[in-house]
Amino acid sequence: MRNRSIFREHFYLHKWSYFFGTGLLAISLLLQLVVPGLLKEFTDGLQNDSITAAGLWKLALWFIITGFGTFVFRSSGRIYIFKMSRILERDLRTSLFSHWEQMQTNYFHNQRIGNLMAHAVNDVNIMRQIVMQGYFQTVEAVVLITIAIFMMASTINLSLTLLVLLPLPGLTYIAYRFRAKTQAYSLQVQEAIGVLTSRVQEFCSGIGVFKTYVQEEEQLKKFTEENDSNVEVNKHLIRTNSLFTSLSQGIVGLSYLLSIVLGSILVMRNTISLGDFVAFNTYLSLLITPIENIGKVINLLQQGKAADNRIRDVLTTEPEIQDEEGVRPITSITGDIEIKNLSFKYDKSKRYALQNINLSIPKGTSLAIVGKIGSGKSTLVNLLLRLYNPPKNTIFINHQDIRDIPLKTLRTSIAYVPQENFLFSTTIKENIAFDPNPYEDPQIFHAATQAHVYHDITELPQKFDTVLMEKGLSLSGGQQQRVCIARALMKPSPIIIFDDSLSAVDSKTETGILQTLRSEMKSRTTIMISHRISTIQHADQIIVLNEGKIVERGTHQELINKNGIYKKMLEQQTTQHSLELQPLRYIHRQNILIKRRRRT
Known part of the structure; x- marks a missing residue:
C-alpha cells in the first residue's frame, strides 16, 4: 500500500539526483542576485560622477561573468531536473503497465479502456509536469524570494521591504480559497477525457457494425454530447485558473506600485540612494515571476493531487489472481489433469456457471466438450488457465492443486487457442512465434503447415513478413484462426486447449x-471445445455440458448409443450439412446434363 504520494516516492528514490539538479539551479539563481548589486554600484557611480573607465570595464566584466554563469548553471540545472521528470514519466508508465499485466481478466471487463488510457497518458503527463514545472519553479521561488528579501531588507531598507511585501500573503489566502475547486475540476476533466477516449476506441473497434446499421448520425450525436461535456468541464477549470492567475498578478502589481511610490519618496528624502532604488526594483522584478509562478504551482499541485489519487487507486488495487503465499517453486508440469467436485459462479451472479464437475484427463489423452451457448464450456477452460480462481482443492495437475502451482509455470505449460481470435499489429512470423522461447524459421514454417495456413501466407506479397492490420484484419476469419492455431502448436507445452477454434474454416480444411x-494429441493432453461434432468425434472422451452440469460422457459411439443430447446434436448437424450440400449437388447434376447434351 502506498502511503506517500507518487512524487515523494520518486524523490526519495532519486534524492541525490534531485539535490544535484537543485544545487545547479541554486547557483544560477545566486548569480542572478548579483546583478542588482552591480546596477546599484553603476547607478551611484553615475550619480556621484565617481565612475572611471576601469570601473566600467570591471562592471562590464562582472555582468558578462554573471550572465554566462547564470546561463550555464541554469541550463544545466533545468536539463537535469527535466530529465528527472522524464524518468518519473517512464517509471510511472512502466509501473502501470506492469500492474495491469498482473490483474485478472475480470478487472478489464469492469473498466473503460478510455479510462485506462487516460491514466497512462493524461494522468502521467500531469505527474511529469509536477517535476518539470512544479519542482523547478518551487526551487526557483524559494531561493530567489528568500535571498532577495534578505538582501532588500539588509542592504537597502527594512521598512520599505516590509511595506512592499505586505500584500503578498494574500496569495496564500487566494490559493487556499481556490484549492478545492481546482482539484474537483481537474478530476472532472480527467474523467471526461476517459469517457471521450472510450467512445473513440469503441467506435474504431466497431466501425463495421456502426456502418452496417447506419448509426453514423447517432454515434456523432453521442460523441458531440460527450465532447461538449468535456469542453464545459475544461471551461470551468480554465475560468478558475484564469481568475486565480489574475488575482495573483493583481497582488504582485500592487507590491510593484508600492515599491515605485514609496521608493521614490525615500530617494527624494535621501533616505536611500538612487542606486538603492534601482537595485530594490531590480530585486522586486526578479521576484515577480517566481511569485506569480507560486499560483501556477499551487494550481498544478491540485491537478497533480487528483492525478496522483487516480493512479494510486490503480496501483493499490490488488490482483485477485496471484501466487498463493508459500507456493513452492515448480519449474515444469506434465499433463495429468483431475477435477473434483468443482462448482463455480462469477461475482455478482446468483447462478452457478459450473456445478459438481468431476473429470479425469490422463497425460496424452484428449477431452472434448460440447454443449449449447452458456453451458459453461469456456468457464471450465478459464479456470484451468486461472484466468479466474477456482475453489481450493477442485482442480489438480500432477496431483497438485493448481492454486499451489506458480502462475508462470502453469500458464507456460498450457498452449491456448481462444474462442475470439487475437492477432497483433506485427508480422505474421512474430504472431506465430509469440511464445518467449526463441524459434528458427523452419519451426515457424512447420507450425504454419500443420495449421494449414502456410500456402495462404506464402501467397501474400511479403509472405511471413507481412505486417498485419490491427487485430489481424488483413486476414480472413479462417486464416486468423489458423494463425492462432499455429501459434499454439509452436508452444512446447504438455497441455493444449482449443476453444471452438475451427468455427471459421471449411470442412475440407x-x-x-x-x-x-x-x-499432436498423442504427445499432449488436449482439451477441445466445439459446436461441431465432426471436430471432436475422435476424442478419447467427450462430455456434454448443460446449465453447468455434465449430463453425458463417453466416446463418440457410446454417446450415440445413449440416444441423448449428443445424438440429437449430431442429427441436427447432419441434416443441416445435407441441406447445405443440396444446391451444390443440383449444380453438379446440371453440369453433367449440359456436358451430355453437348456430346450428343
Whole structure:
C-alpha cells in the first residue's frame, strides 16, 4: 500500500539526483542576485560622477561573468531536473503497465479502456509536469524570494521591504480559497477525457457494425454530447485558473506600485540612494515571476493531487489472481489433469456457471466438450488457465492443486487457442512465434503447415513478413484462426486447449487440421471445445455440458448409443450439412446434363 504520494516516492528514490539538479539551479539563481548589486554600484557611480573607465570595464566584466554563469548553471540545472521528470514519466508508465499485466481478466471487463488510457497518458503527463514545472519553479521561488528579501531588507531598507511585501500573503489566502475547486475540476476533466477516449476506441473497434446499421448520425450525436461535456468541464477549470492567475498578478502589481511610490519618496528624502532604488526594483522584478509562478504551482499541485489519487487507486488495487503465499517453486508440469467436485459462479451472479464437475484427463489423452451457448464450456477452460480462481482443492495437475502451482509455470505449460481470435499489429512470423522461447524459421514454417495456413501466407506479397492490420484484419476469419492455431502448436507445452477454434474454416480444411492435431494429441493432453461434432468425434472422451452440469460422457459411439443430447446434436448437424450440400449437388447434376447434351 502506498502511503506517500507518487512524487515523494520518486524523490526519495532519486534524492541525490534531485539535490544535484537543485544545487545547479541554486547557483544560477545566486548569480542572478548579483546583478542588482552591480546596477546599484553603476547607478551611484553615475550619480556621484565617481565612475572611471576601469570601473566600467570591471562592471562590464562582472555582468558578462554573471550572465554566462547564470546561463550555464541554469541550463544545466533545468536539463537535469527535466530529465528527472522524464524518468518519473517512464517509471510511472512502466509501473502501470506492469500492474495491469498482473490483474485478472475480470478487472478489464469492469473498466473503460478510455479510462485506462487516460491514466497512462493524461494522468502521467500531469505527474511529469509536477517535476518539470512544479519542482523547478518551487526551487526557483524559494531561493530567489528568500535571498532577495534578505538582501532588500539588509542592504537597502527594512521598512520599505516590509511595506512592499505586505500584500503578498494574500496569495496564500487566494490559493487556499481556490484549492478545492481546482482539484474537483481537474478530476472532472480527467474523467471526461476517459469517457471521450472510450467512445473513440469503441467506435474504431466497431466501425463495421456502426456502418452496417447506419448509426453514423447517432454515434456523432453521442460523441458531440460527450465532447461538449468535456469542453464545459475544461471551461470551468480554465475560468478558475484564469481568475486565480489574475488575482495573483493583481497582488504582485500592487507590491510593484508600492515599491515605485514609496521608493521614490525615500530617494527624494535621501533616505536611500538612487542606486538603492534601482537595485530594490531590480530585486522586486526578479521576484515577480517566481511569485506569480507560486499560483501556477499551487494550481498544478491540485491537478497533480487528483492525478496522483487516480493512479494510486490503480496501483493499490490488488490482483485477485496471484501466487498463493508459500507456493513452492515448480519449474515444469506434465499433463495429468483431475477435477473434483468443482462448482463455480462469477461475482455478482446468483447462478452457478459450473456445478459438481468431476473429470479425469490422463497425460496424452484428449477431452472434448460440447454443449449449447452458456453451458459453461469456456468457464471450465478459464479456470484451468486461472484466468479466474477456482475453489481450493477442485482442480489438480500432477496431483497438485493448481492454486499451489506458480502462475508462470502453469500458464507456460498450457498452449491456448481462444474462442475470439487475437492477432497483433506485427508480422505474421512474430504472431506465430509469440511464445518467449526463441524459434528458427523452419519451426515457424512447420507450425504454419500443420495449421494449414502456410500456402495462404506464402501467397501474400511479403509472405511471413507481412505486417498485419490491427487485430489481424488483413486476414480472413479462417486464416486468423489458423494463425492462432499455429501459434499454439509452436508452444512446447504438455497441455493444449482449443476453444471452438475451427468455427471459421471449411470442412475440407477442418479435416486436414484435425489429422494434424490427432498426431499432436498423442504427445499432449488436449482439451477441445466445439459446436461441431465432426471436430471432436475422435476424442478419447467427450462430455456434454448443460446449465453447468455434465449430463453425458463417453466416446463418440457410446454417446450415440445413449440416444441423448449428443445424438440429437449430431442429427441436427447432419441434416443441416445435407441441406447445405443440396444446391451444390443440383449444380453438379446440371453440369453433367449440359456436358451430355453437348456430346450428343
